[in-house]
Every structure is written in structure tokens, then in C-alpha cells.
Amino acid sequence: MTNNRENTTASEQNKIMLPSLQENLNIIQTLLHHPSDLMIRQFTVGLEQHRCAIVSIDGLVDTTLINDQLINPMLHFFDQPADTPRDVMTILAEQVLTAHDLEKGDLLQDALLAILSGNTLILLDDLAQYIIVSSNGWKSRAVEEPQTESIIRGPRIGFTEDLRTNTALLRRRIKETNLVFDTYQIGRRAKRKVILTYIADIVHPDLIKEVDRRIKSVDIDDIEGSGYLEQWIADSFLSPFPVILNTERPDKVSGALLQGRVAILVDGDPFALILPITFSSSLQSPEDYYQNWLISTLTRILRLISAFIATFLPALYIALLEFHHGMIPSKLAFSIAGAREGVPFPAVIEAFMMEFTLELLREAGLRLPKPIGQTIGIVGGLVIGESAVAAGIVSPVMVIVVAVTAISSFSLPSYSFAISLRVMRFGIMLFAAFLGLYGIILAYIMINIHIVNLKSFGIPYSTPFAPMFTHDWKDLVLRAPLHFLKKRPQMLQTKNEDRMKVRRNKE
Numbered sequence: 001m002t003n004n005r006e007n008t009t010a011s012e013q014n015k016i017m018l019p020s021l022q023e024n025l026n027i028i029q030t031l032l033h034h035p036s037d038l039m040i041r042q043f044t045v046g047l048e049q050h051r052c053a054i055v056s057i058d059g060l061v062d063t064t065l066i067n068d069q070l071i072n073p074m075l076h077f078f079d080q081p082a083d084t085p086r087d088v089m090t091i092l093a094e095q096v097l098t099a100h101d102l103e104k105g106d107l108l109q110d111a112l113l114a115i116l117s118g119n120t121l122i123l124l125d126d127l128a129q130y131i132i133v134s135s136n137g138w139k140s141r142a143v144e145e146p147q148t149e150s151i152i153r154g155p156r157i158g159f160t161e162d163l164r165t166n167t168a169l170l171r172r173r174i175k176e177t178n179l180v181f182d183t184y185q186i187g188r189r190a191k192r193k194v195i196l197t198y199i200a201d202i203v204h205p206d207l208i209k210e211v212d213r214r215i216k217s218v219d220i221d222d223i224e225g226s227g228y229l230e231q232w233i234a235d236s237f238l239s240p241f242p243v244i245l246n247t248e249r250p251d252k253v254s255g256a257l258l259q260g261r262v263a264i265l266v267d268g269d270p271f272a273l274i275l276p277i278t279f280s281s282s283l284q285s286p287e288d289y290y291q292n293w294l295i296s297t298l299t300r301i302l303r304l305i306s307a308f309i310a311t312f313l314p315a316l317y318i319a320l321l322e323f324h325h326g327m328i329p330s331k332l333a334f335s336i337a338g339a340r341e342g343v344p345f346p347a348v349i350e351a352f353m354m355e356f357t358l359e360l361l362r363e364a365g366l367r368l369p370k371p372i373g374q375t376i377g378i379v380g381g382l383v384i385g386e387s388a389v390a391a392g393i394v395s396p397v398m399v400i401v402v403a404v405t406a407i408s409s410f411s412l413p414s415y416s417f418a419i420s421l422r423v424m425r426f427g428i429m430l431f432a433a434f435l436g437l438y439g440i441i442l443a444y445i446m447i448n449i450h451i452v453n454l455k456s457f458g459i460p461y462s463t464p465f466a467p468m469f470t471h472d473w474k475d476l477v478l479r480a481p482l483h484f485l486k487k488r489p490q491m492l493q494t495k496n497e498d499r500m501k502v503r504r505n506k507e
Helices: 002-012 021-031 063-076 085-096 108-116 163-173 205-216 226-233 250-259 279-283 293-322 330-339 347-367 370-390 396-410 415-435 437-453 470-474
Strands: 038-045 050-057 102-105 120-124 130-133 179-186 192-199 245-247 262-266 272-275
Touching (some): 021 038, 021 108, 021 120, 038 063, 050 063, 050 085, 063 085, 063 120, 085 102, 085 120, 102 108, 108 120, 108 130, 163 179, 163 192, 192 250, 205 262, 226 245, 226 262, 250 262, 250 272, 279 415, 293 347, 293 396, 293 415, 293 437, 330 396, 347 370, 347 396, 347 415, 370 396, 415 437
Antiparallel strands (some): 038 050, 050 120, 245 272
């Protein structure tokens, strides 16, 4: 009997509402399994005393809005004659209700989705239609400074978990009629809202079509965050490099949109996805455009060097100590040999032990509360490093190498890109342990081959080096003065290439 009832109610979700108010309420309660937070308020309206009901879920709606803009007007200001329930609905929608966002419908499935999305349903007896009123009122986090992308100079505003707040932040930065927000409902069960945003007269149409196709291909119960969607629509799930950039910063998203890229916002997640990107995108920061071009260029060079150090320094240490002693200057070699005197492990084991310990400390610091995590990271690193050197397990030089490597990885603006380098670091260390410098060169060649073959939504990851777009080199490692950046990136093939028209006064 229970199975038959479940099959019946499941099939009813795709049906049109019934004329009977009580039957509709019973069906809604049954399909929602009689939840304790379902609020149903029944009363009569109009001179003819038509029965109606207001349905919503406690905790998802703004009760003050419902009382002031729905119930109060319906009870006290509905004094026009209305012979039929359809006339009542017309008068409610056009003359009585003061709510800003409302729409009519007749499908049961849409009614259930509206209730579960924090909207309020108005039902009338003897009418197979309803009114949906937007009444979202759940608690949300205030707009705060992004925690993962701190900068010295620039706005201190970050995205939140509320989708409409995030779209409003973009609207505030880009007051443009061509700014488009395409909405999707993703997930078989959760029906989570996803917004694809772009500037219509800039972005290439083929990019929109491809992103639209990939988003619509998502077939899962729920995308619990932007990370799910990123993994689903990415070009390659085998690559350690991120082919989609995630960020909490509205200024970073608005800058990408004005370049001709697109962004994806997911309801309930403060991270936006930017695509397509290239290898250099992970080494750039919004602060590069807030500073003088010389300072920004030097900072980018520093980040590039930091990325190389974070990837190859431990492997170079292993290769030089195990295979290529002659490449080390004599005084430095004697110093390293003296420091390693009494260390029982070869450089390979020593390096892996310290790198693994560093990763443990880093993860422990992330999982603990913020004040404790910082203490664990600093104190733990000092205590363990000093104790290991005092016990003769590792050499002081190895501690310096690991510390410089960690600091270099922290200087990269993209957290996901830094994680990729951390993963590759261990593989390159293995190459160095077996083949020395030849192994490092071989690993470097393999990484470059992989980067050249990798794509991000049709854009080669190695652009603008291969294929070569020399114009885009103005905003690569070198950040040219702003009045030289007149064109948008050529690799994106935008509709409108011009970013500015600079007229400099000649004195």
C-alpha cells in the first residue's frame, strides 16, 4: 500500500494543480512528507468570502514580508467585488499585493520548487492556479574581505553564499546593459541555481555555446559547490593544473568579464569560476592593476621565480648532493658536507621526510581554528625543524631548502595552482632521486609537453606563447602601463577588441 502511494504522489508532481484547495494542500503535505516547518495559513478574502491559503517553509522566508505585504493587504484592503476565484487572483496580483516579485503558475512541480526555494505560495479554492511571491528571508553571511585572496591595495569586498548578493556585487562594478545573467537549475534533487554571466557584445559566441552545453550536461543529484561544477565541466580531469580559475573577489571577476571571459556563480558557494584561463592566469593578481606598472612587473617576475623554486628546489638539492657534487662550489660543498655529518639518511629520504612533515603541518593548520592553526604552523615548524637538526636526523641545509620552498609556494596568488605545484614537486623529486639533473630536465620537458597539449574551453593553456600572440605579452610577465593596454586579449577572439582610446596631451 505504501509503495503504491509513493508511486502515485511521485507521478502527481508533473500534473496541473487541482481546483480543490484542500486537495492541493493535502498533496503538497504528502509530497513533502508532512514536514514540521511547513506553514499553512488559511483564511477568506473579499466580500464573497473566497477561501485561500498561504503556504511557505519556516526559516526560508521573511515572515515580516509575508505579514506586511501578503496577509495584511489581503485581509484589510480587499474590498472589490469578485464573483469568481479567477477574478480574485487578478485583483490580488494587480491591485492588492504590494510584493515586488510575483508570478502565476499551475504546475504542481513548479509550486513545490518555489516553496523549497524560499518563496510563498498563494492558493485559492475552486481554481487550479496559484501565485508565487518571492519572500526569501534566510540568514546569510555579510559581505566581508576575502580570506583566501588578501591584497594590500584594492577593494575589501568578497562574494558570499547568497547568489543574489553576488550578482548585485557584479552589477555595482559593471553598470552595463550588455551584462547577461543566464540562470540554470542544476541537480536532479537539489535543483541548485547556477548563473552564467558574461558581457554579450564582448565575449565570443562559440565560448557561450560551449559553456552552455557543458553546464546542461551536468547530471547529478546535487552540485554541492562550485568545485563539483568545476570538475564536471573541466577539459581534463587527469591534469594537475587548474583549467578553471576560482576566486572570491568581484573585482577579479569583473576584470575577467571585461577581457572577454565568462564567469559562473553557484548558489550557496562564495567562489566564482572564471574561464577560459591560461598558465599565466594563475600567476596574476587583481593588485597588479592597482599598482604602478614597474612594481606589478617586478612582483610578477618574483611570482614566476617563486613557482620555479616551489616546484624544483628540493629536486635540485637531491640531484646535486647525490649525483653532481662537482657542480657545487668547493666552499659550499665543504659547508654542506660538514652540516650533513652524522645524518643517517641519504638526501632523498631526508627531503621526503621534511616535505611530508611540512605538508602535515600545513593541513593541520588549515583544519584547526584560525588562531590555533597559525600557532601550530609556526611553533610546529620551528620545534620540529630544530629538534630534527639537534637529533641529527636532518641537516640544517635541508631545513633551509624546505622553508624556502614553503615560502615560495605561499607567495602564489592562486591556491589551487599552488597545490598543483606541491603535487608535482614529489614526482620531480623521484625523477631527481633516480636520474639526477637528467631526471629533472626530463620532468621539465614532460610538464611542458603536457601544458602545450592542455586546453581550457578551446584556448591552449600555453597561450600566448604557443600559439604565439605577441600583443598579449603586454599583460603577461610584463605588465605594461595602462595606456598601452588598448586591446583585449587576442587569444579570446572577442567581438569588440578595443578597451580604451587614449589621447595624451602633448606639451
